[in-house]
Amino acid sequence: MYSDKVMDHFMNPRNVGEIENADGIGEVGNAKCGDIMKMYLKIDDGVIVDVKFKTFGCGSAIATSSIATEMIKGKTVEEALQLTNRAVVEALDGLPAQKIHCSVLAEQAVKSALLDYARKNSLQLAGLEDFDPTEDHHHHEEEH
Amino acid sequence: MYSDKVMDHFMNPRNVGEIENADGIGEVGNAKCGDIMKMYLKIDDGVIVDVKFKTFGCGSAIATSSIATEMIKGKTVEEALQLTNRAVVEALDGLPAQKIHCSVLAEQAVKSALLDYARKNSLQLAGLEDFDPTEDHHHHEEEH
């Protein structure tokens, strides 16, 4: 069902935890759908120097959270904003069709944390203008 | 499916053949239904001294013809008239439900031959008043 990469990130998730006094915190998903992702960013000079996550959800929700944190750690805020759910899926060597929504959630969690950071710092980040972290991508993505 | 008795009478039918100048000949059934029984009687002094049959039909048609000839051979005409399909079935240790009609046919073949004998000899035989050898018992009996 899942690739080895997914299983690896599920069983040995990177960057689990919280960051005290994080510069940006994002939380997406809801218990109804069975996935909640919370992401914490430590940002220094426009660079993501640390990132942690906590996820309630299925195996792929945990794996996508984990790999997303790896993919943005050490990147600039602008680079992190480029992260797409597609890139997450590819980095995991694919996801089953009905689990694609997890990758969308991971992308949203990152963006949501970056939005929080932007708001706190009164920044305008290109690419977040239209982003609404409360929007439910779930039921569109799940159709297959 | 069939009892040993049926199989015995089917594989080793008694009294197969024809009788030249028979005193009574009866033929019942038709090719449409897949069974035709023809029975020949030699009657001396009111006693069936010889009986032969020819049958086109299934295993039980042959077996019922065979046992019916055995059951009436040596009997008086009056005794032979008492032969019922039920007695034929019992003598064969039973027949499958959808084959009961064969026993009816055997009874009819005997009666039909006796009727022919009666007619040829202008006799009134008790029990044959209402007997119509062309009547089709088939599709009533087969219902189960």
Add this chain to the structure above:
Amino acid sequence: MKKRVYLDYSATTPMKQEVLDEMLPYFTEKFGNPSSIHSFGREAKQAIDLSREQLAKSIGAKADEIFFTGGGSEADNWAIKGIAYANRDKGNHIITTKIEHHAVLHTCEYLEKNGFEVTYLEVDAHGRINIDDLKSAIKDQTILITIMFANNEIGTIQPIKEIGQIAKEKKVIFHVDAVQAFGNIKINVNDLNIDLMSLSAHKVYGPKGIGALYIRKGVKIHSLIHGGAQERRRRAGTENLPGIVGFGKAAALADENLEAHIQHVKVLRDKLIKGIMEKVGYVRLNGHPEHRLPGNANFAFEFIEGESLLLSLDMLGIAGSSGSACTSGSLDPSHVLMALGLSHEIAHGSLRLTIGDFTTEEDIDYVLQELPKVVDRLRQMSPLYEKVKGGQK
């Protein structure tokens, strides 16, 4: 080899060796078509007759009231559609429950699209229907009550005897999906006033792909599969000879060993439940505390999600299920758990462990040793658990 602990007997069971031994000759040697009149056909026919008797005996029915099908789902579909269409002139109302297997629910939904009306009875927090609800749901147009004997997810057993009594009084046909109950509860269709009953072999150590529908003599039903004259003209198709032979044997074994089976699985199940309740916090048992299948345990672990729990257990060689096997992969929590009134959050964190004849005490010990660690690991990752630890809950 890696340790493998199978605790998913409600999804399917391994076949018993005795069952396989019984079936083996019918694949390559005694392979005749039971409808053929030659010796190959007759020996096949005899085997089927015997199996039909074994099955009939195990539920207190007559052999000619047993009709073999391709499985439990076919039996459910046949019973419900067959009764509905055969009794369309009498009425169009069907009563069932919210927690039936999908083979019943989706069939009822299909009938709703085709002119039938269906009442889905609620269940209480333990999964049982209320008898008064049933009584008041029955109306003049009611032609069928279809209620499962025991639920596949939470193991809850319905008050079938009382339902049967009511159905009989009200002259409504009563169908029971006994796929999970069979082999776990003594069933007598006459004592319980059951008119039709669905069974499936693979839940009782028999082969997959074979089931049966018990149809009480005299009950009018349409066929689902038309064609040849097999199964006394009611279910067409060359008989699954080895499957039927295996089902007969499995039913006979289930009947013989019923007491011992119940005892064996219950002891282990109770040990499992007790152990988990002691070792893990924020956990509850789904389903009825007493009226439940002897081998069924269904836990709701708060703050974590079922699939990640399953996957983690699978990595340790422990096979369980969340929701029913059929719906896993879906994103919605099981309709059964929702019907109990559980919140989505709790329903998502459910784990079904079902115990069977091959389960050992070591298996349970292993689960009791590993499961709490897995739950803890996932909770440490969960943003919901944070709040509890932080005293926010």
Add this chain to the structure above:
Amino acid sequence: MKKRVYLDYSATTPMKQEVLDEMLPYFTEKFGNPSSIHSFGREAKQAIDLSREQLAKSIGAKADEIFFTGGGSEADNWAIKGIAYANRDKGNHIITTKIEHHAVLHTCEYLEKNGFEVTYLEVDAHGRINIDDLKSAIKDQTILITIMFANNEIGTIQPIKEIGQIAKEKKVIFHVDAVQAFGNIKINVNDLNIDLMSLSAHKVYGPKGIGALYIRKGVKIHSLIHGGAQERRRRAGTENLPGIVGFGKAAALADENLEAHIQHVKVLRDKLIKGIMEKVGYVRLNGHPEHRLPGNANFAFEFIEGESLLLSLDMLGIAGSSGSACTSGSLDPSHVLMALGLSHEIAHGSLRLTIGDFTTEEDIDYVLQELPKVVDRLRQMSPLYEKVKGGQK
């Protein structure tokens, strides 16, 4: 041991040892439910995926166009009812033939009672339909053409490619019952423009109780068995895992060995026909001389009746059939033989001998030695034969 010569391969076949070997692990070891996400479930799922591919390959289809069923009859019922109800808004007319298997005929008759109109095409003396009849039967309301590839009794093969061409031009869905043709004729669903096709494993040395329906991608169809999400939500029920594995293997073997199989059975079949024609008088071959299944021989022996012929052969260890297996025991001669225009008398005297991979030349020699004697014995008992001998005919 008594000699046993099985010549009823069209009724059912013995399973090949290779097929059984493939199935065996899936009964007691790899017994998981393919819908389960744990390792037991995943290994089951993989086995099913492989089997689906084997089957797809053998008919030139894609794996996701194959749906497993409980047999050929279920596949026929599903195809016909499923298409009929899914296309009810487009029309209510179905075209079939008079010589279909009962799984098709009785399903059509059932639909006739439920608002559909069915045209039953006549066949010629050899059992083939007339293409012009088909063309003129198609009307605006025609939603389905269902015609068998090859007939189970007389072995006649229909002009499927031409029918497929017409169906495509007229945009009518085309279902083919290929239960008898599969494994005996190379079939490519795309070349032949087939939209749906029924298959059954037990006719090709696979297990009983498992079949498949090929459904071309994009074809709209209702389910026959509702419930769980198995078979991409189209056919509910826990998969018959060993059955599916066996079917896949049987299909792969049939595909690999097709040429050799055809050659083997044809040589023996031709020898049988030639021998009987030489040795027995008043006999004819039913079915088409060329367009027929390679292993099928169907004789009409005048003056005698089929069942007594079968029984007599059975006593000699020779297993054949008269009519189809499903209808034996019935008193009416087969609808197929009647459709050829045979008289009742002739139709009643028919014997089908079907040859398969395990048939040997000695088997045929034995039949050629015994059958003429049996025919003669029965004729000596027959009042119809009398007349011929006496020169009355």
